[in-house]
Amino acid sequence: MVAFKDLTLREGAQVPGLQISETAGRRVLTQLAELNIGRVEVAFPRAQHRESWFRYADDLGLRTAALARALPKDIDAALKVDPDEIEVIVTTSDVQLEYALGKSKDEARDLLVSNVERAIDGGVDAGVTLMDAMRADNEYLAATAHAASEAGAKHVTLADTTGAGTPDTVSETVTTVGDAVGNDVAIAIHTHDDMGVATANAVAGVDAGASAVDATVGGIGERAGNAPLEEVAVLLAERGDTTELTLDELVPVCRAVHESLGVDVPPGKSVIGNRAYRHESGMHTAAMLKEPSTYEPFDPAKYGGERELLFGKDTGRGAVRALLKNAAVEPTPDRVDETLAAIRIETAEKNGPLTESDARELVRNL
Structure with a gap:
C-alpha cells in the first residue's frame, strides 16, 4: 500500500x-x-x-x-x-x-x-x-x-x-x-x-x-x-x-x-487536461470505436474521466464505417459517402467537430 x-x-x-x-x-x-x-x-x-x-x-x-x-x-x-x-x-x-x-x-x-x-x-x-x-x-x-x-x-x-x-x-x-x-x-x-x-x-x-x-x-x-x-x-x-x-x-x-x-488546467495536461481523452484523427477514431485501448493506456472511466471521440474535417471513411457498424447500420459505400458528407456539412455549420453522440444522432436521422 x-x-x-x-x-x-x-x-x-x-x-x-x-x-x-x-x-x-x-x-x-x-x-x-x-x-x-x-x-x-x-x-x-x-x-x-x-x-x-x-x-x-x-x-x-x-x-x-x-x-x-x-x-x-x-x-x-x-x-x-x-x-x-x-x-x-x-x-x-x-x-x-x-x-x-x-x-x-x-x-x-x-x-x-x-x-x-x-x-x-x-x-x-x-x-x-x-x-x-x-x-x-x-x-x-x-x-x-x-x-x-x-x-x-x-x-x-x-x-x-x-x-x-x-x-x-x-x-x-x-x-x-x-x-x-x-x-x-x-x-x-x-x-x-x-x-x-x-x-x-x-x-x-x-x-x-x-x-x-x-x-x-x-x-x-x-x-x-x-x-x-x-x-x-x-x-x-x-x-x-x-x-x-x-x-x-x-x-x-x-x-x-x-x-x-483559480488555476487553469493546461488542455494537454496528462490525466486531468480536457484533451487527455479526446480523439479526432480519423485513423484513431476508427480503431477506438472497435477497441478503445488501441490508443489509450488506460480506461479514463476508472478515474472519473470521459473519453471523447470527435468527428469532423479529419474524419475518414474508416471512422465512418466503424460509426455505422456501432449504430447497427450496414456501412455500404453509398451510406458511408452520405454520412461522411453530412458530417462535413454539420461540422462546417457548427464551426467545429461533432461529438460521438452528435454523430450517432446524425446517423439515425439520415
Missing part, C-alpha cells in the same frame, strides 16, 4: 501570485477528503498561521501536518496550530548548507535532532524532511536519517528540492537511506518537476522502498511544481500498486481543486 501526503495548499502558498483565500482553502480540503487522502500538509505556520484550516481538516477526518524548519521558533509556531504531526525540515546538500543555511553538516544534524525532540516534547508526532537530498552525500543522509530516527521521528522524507534528480539517483538515495534506518522509520519521497521527471522520480522512490509519496494536485507548486498527485496515482494503479485513494473520483476532484484555486 502506497500512502500519499498532499501538499497542494502549502506548496500552492509558495507559488508567486497565487493567493489562496480562507474559503478556497476549505473547499480544497473538502475535495481532498473526497479522495480519501491520508495526510495533508496544511501550511507553514511560522509564515502563515491558518489554524482555521487545521481545525477544518480535523473535522473532515484528515491527518494534518505542519511544516517547520529545524528552528525553535518554527516548532513553537507549528505547535500553536495543534497539528497531528510536524514535518521538521533541514537541508543536506553542501551547496545549500553553505549558502542557504550557513551551517556545517554536524550543526545541521544537531539542529534537526534537537527540534524533532522539541516537537515531540510538545505532544505531537514528528517526521523529518531532508532537503536537496538528491544532491547530498548519501553517507551523510543515512547518518542524519538514523539520528532523526533515534530522536523519535516517525518518518524520513527524502526531498528532491531542486528537481535535479533522475530515477537512478532517486533509487540509489532511497535505497541507501532505507538500508540505514531499516524498519525503524518509514521512508517517503518528495519530488519537483524542474526537469520534467517528478512523476517518474516519485515512482522510482516507491520502487526503491519508499512507502509514501508527497504530491500536489496538478503538480501545483513553486517553479515547475511538484509530482502531480493524479499522475503518480494513475501510474501506480495501472501497474498494480494499491493506494488509499478513491480513484474513481480522481479526475473530477483534481479538476475541482484547480477551479477552487
Whole structure:
C-alpha cells in the first residue's frame, strides 16, 4: 500500500501570485477528503498561521501536518496550530548548507535532532524532511536519517528540492537511506518537476522502498511544481500498486481543486487536461470505436474521466464505417459517402467537430 501526503495548499502558498483565500482553502480540503487522502500538509505556520484550516481538516477526518524548519521558533509556531504531526525540515546538500543555511553538516544534524525532540516534547508526532537530498552525500543522509530516527521521528522524507534528480539517483538515495534506518522509520519521497521527471522520480522512490509519496494536485507548486498527485496515482494503479485513494473520483476532484484555486488546467495536461481523452484523427477514431485501448493506456472511466471521440474535417471513411457498424447500420459505400458528407456539412455549420453522440444522432436521422 502506497500512502500519499498532499501538499497542494502549502506548496500552492509558495507559488508567486497565487493567493489562496480562507474559503478556497476549505473547499480544497473538502475535495481532498473526497479522495480519501491520508495526510495533508496544511501550511507553514511560522509564515502563515491558518489554524482555521487545521481545525477544518480535523473535522473532515484528515491527518494534518505542519511544516517547520529545524528552528525553535518554527516548532513553537507549528505547535500553536495543534497539528497531528510536524514535518521538521533541514537541508543536506553542501551547496545549500553553505549558502542557504550557513551551517556545517554536524550543526545541521544537531539542529534537526534537537527540534524533532522539541516537537515531540510538545505532544505531537514528528517526521523529518531532508532537503536537496538528491544532491547530498548519501553517507551523510543515512547518518542524519538514523539520528532523526533515534530522536523519535516517525518518518524520513527524502526531498528532491531542486528537481535535479533522475530515477537512478532517486533509487540509489532511497535505497541507501532505507538500508540505514531499516524498519525503524518509514521512508517517503518528495519530488519537483524542474526537469520534467517528478512523476517518474516519485515512482522510482516507491520502487526503491519508499512507502509514501508527497504530491500536489496538478503538480501545483513553486517553479515547475511538484509530482502531480493524479499522475503518480494513475501510474501506480495501472501497474498494480494499491493506494488509499478513491480513484474513481480522481479526475473530477483534481479538476475541482484547480477551479477552487483559480488555476487553469493546461488542455494537454496528462490525466486531468480536457484533451487527455479526446480523439479526432480519423485513423484513431476508427480503431477506438472497435477497441478503445488501441490508443489509450488506460480506461479514463476508472478515474472519473470521459473519453471523447470527435468527428469532423479529419474524419475518414474508416471512422465512418466503424460509426455505422456501432449504430447497427450496414456501412455500404453509398451510406458511408452520405454520412461522411453530412458530417462535413454539420461540422462546417457548427464551426467545429461533432461529438460521438452528435454523430450517432446524425446517423439515425439520415
